[in-house]
Amino acid sequence: MPGPTRRQALGAAIGVAAGGALVGVTSASADTVPAGTRSGAGTAGRTGEPGSFDEVFKGRRIRGTPAEAHASAHAHGHAGHGAGYRVLIDGRELPVMRHGKSGWSSTINHYERFATPLEAARTAVISLKGAVVVPFDPTA
Amino acid sequence: MTVRKNQASLTAPEKKAFVDAVLEVKRIGVYDEFVLAHRTRFSIDMNTGVYVGHFGPSFLPWHRKFLIDFENELRKIDPSVSIPYWDWTADNTVGSSLWAPDFLGGTGRPLDDQVMDGPFAHSGGKWTINVSVDSRAFLARNLAYRVPTLPPRSDVDAALAMPTYDSPPFRDGSAGFRSALEGSAGYMSMHNRVHTWVWGHMETSVSPNDPVFWLHHAFVDKLWADWHALHPTSAEYLPAGGTADVIDLNDTMPPWPNTTPQSMLDHTPFYTYA
Numbered sequence: 167m168p169g170p171t172r173r174q175a176l177g178a179a180i181g182v183a184a185g186g187a188l189v190g191v192t193s194a195s196a197d198t199v200p201a202g203t204r205s206g207a208g209t210a211g212r213t214g215e216p217g218s219f220d221e222v223f224k225g226r227r228i229r230g231t232p233a234e235a236h237a238s239a240h241a242h243g244h245a246g247h248g249a250g251y252r253v254l255i256d257g258r259e260l261p262v263m264r265h266g267k268s269g270w271s272s273t274i275n276h277y278e279r280f281a282t283p284l285e286a287a288r289t290a291v292i293s294l295k296g297a298v299v300v301p302f303d304p305t306a
Numbered sequence: 307m308t309v310r311k312n313q314a315s316l317t318a319p320e321k322k323a324f325v326d327a328v329l330e331v332k333r334i335g336v337y338d339e340f341v342l343a344h345r346t347r348f349s350i351d352m353n354t355g356v357y358v359g360h361f362g363p364s365f366l367p368w369h370r371k372f373l374i375d376f377e378n379e380l381r382k383i384d385p386s387v388s389i390p391y392w393d394w395t396a397d398n399t400v401g402s403s404l405w406a407p408d409f410l411g412g413t414g415r416p417l418d419d420q421v422m423d424g425p426f427a428h429s430g431g432k433w434t435i436n437v438s439v440d441s442r443a444f445l446a447r448n449l450a451y452r453v454p455t456l457p458p459r460s461d462v463d464a465a466l467a468m469p470t471y472d473s474p475p476f477r478d479g480s481a482g483f484r485s486a487l488e489g490s491a492g493y494m495s496m497h498n499r500v501h502t503w504v505w506g507h508m509e510t511s512v513s514p515n516d517p518v519f520w521l522h523h524a525f526v527d528k529l530w531a532d533w534h535a536l537h538p539t540s541a542e543y544l545p546a547g548g549t550a551d552v553i554d555l556n557d558t559m560p561p562w563p564n565t566t567p568q569s570m571l572d573h574t575p576f577y578t579y580a
């Protein structure tokens with residue numbers, strides 16, 4: 167039995183990159199989580215959506231915005247990652263994702279759930295201890 | 307015949323053989339293909355909402371196949387090697403022999419969580435993180451930092467007592483054994499909690515960068531086998547068919563072209579547990 171090859175993995179990844187419509191379907195069908203009460207300084211998003219945030223946490227600038235503001239450019243540039251919401255740490259994208267009712271996670275903290283993208287961003291800063299996130303490019 | 311043993315009962319030569327095989331699979335570039343496959347699976351699952359590797363019923367058969375493939379690569383290097391399992395309900399402290407320098411090495415240093423001893427320390431020159439989501443080129447851990455304790459045996463026993471494998475909606479928080487074991491039903495519980503307890507790379511989508519990944523998942527896999535033995539009349543896997551956006555019993559699990567949950571139900575053609 168051969169292992170999962172690089173070629174297989176890439177083929178599957180590219181297939182998803184081309185299927186941008188799937189992202190919209192996923193977002194629309196996901197259960198809503200309570201509005202991001204901990205992103206207190208942020209603006210209110212549409213019902214059930216966390217608002218924006220922009221703060222310096224442990225010396226790192228973290229920003230978050232609902233994906234509406236970036237939707238098309240983002241989907242093309244990053245293979246659909248961060249569907250629904252975009253988080254930056256010192257200007258570099260931290261992919262975040264929503265898990266139905268149970269909350270959010272990121273590629274840095276994939277086995278936890280956070281109530282809001284802000285909590286995911288802060289925890290990633292704690293995890294990285296000064297390291298930087300690198301762009302996720304499945305074709306690299 | 308491949309026999310998977312409790313890591314706590316391995317002899318010193320068995321530990322060395324396992325470590326050497328892992329280092330060789332890393333050296334020839336095959337190890338990183340497994341890390342890439344895990345990261346890719348997570349990414350696709352998140353973006354399509356069809357949860358294949360995690361957060362759905364195929365969590366267990368997907369990882370069973372993933373470990374079989376990895377174990378086969380190890381055995382190409384050394385046919386005596388198998389994946390040991392880590393019973394984290396028993397060996398549940400940072401002082402466990404699992405984390406000694408002759409096996410996996412210990413926790414990371416405070417500065418940057420970098421593992422400084424053992425065969426996988428970056429300074430040893432044999433373990434550079436190539437497939438990642440951040441700039442850390444060294445293996446990172448911070449044992450017992452984020453969550454102080456590993457899941458207790460009582461949690462495992464409670465999951466094992468559940469007679470149903472999984473149930474609608476076959477996702478986070480579904481009632482049944484799979485979801486309870488994965489830990490997706492609660493904040494940092496069970497399988498998920500173990501990833502979080504180790505911290506560092508084990509907490510990321512590139513968690514197989516830490517060799518403890520295989521020992522952790524071998525124990526999770528053993529618990530699936532234990533569960534079946536306790537409930538011989540329960541369906542070993544659900545759903546049986548016709549479920550949208552879920553891997554049914556006879557659906558193929560990507561990235562493999564011919565692997566179904568059905569084909570993974572019986573582990574004994576591949577290995578047994580000692």
Ligand SMILES: [Cu+2]
Pocket residue numbers: 497501523
């Ligand atoms: Cu895992």
